[in-house]
Amino acid sequence: MSKVDPVVAKQAARNLAQAGVHLVVGDSAAGCPERASYDRVHVTCGIRTVP
Known part of the structure; x- marks a missing residue:
């Protein structure tokens, strides 16, 4: 499940x-x-736990 913080995304944009x-x-x-x-492509992600 992907969750994006719309406020952070808008400011980043x-x-x-x-x-x-x-x-x-x-x-x-x-x-x-x-x-x-x-x-160019730059990818970031965040995780809550490391399996």
Whole structure:
């Protein structure tokens, strides 16, 4: 189950937009075909426990 903090995501999008970076928030399994092809990808995630 994926949980995204919408307030943090919105602020991150604003900050990154000022730097000319497009932010995609969500499940990356489907990719982001409307923004392809990519020259860089940076992925972050958080976990509650380490299995």
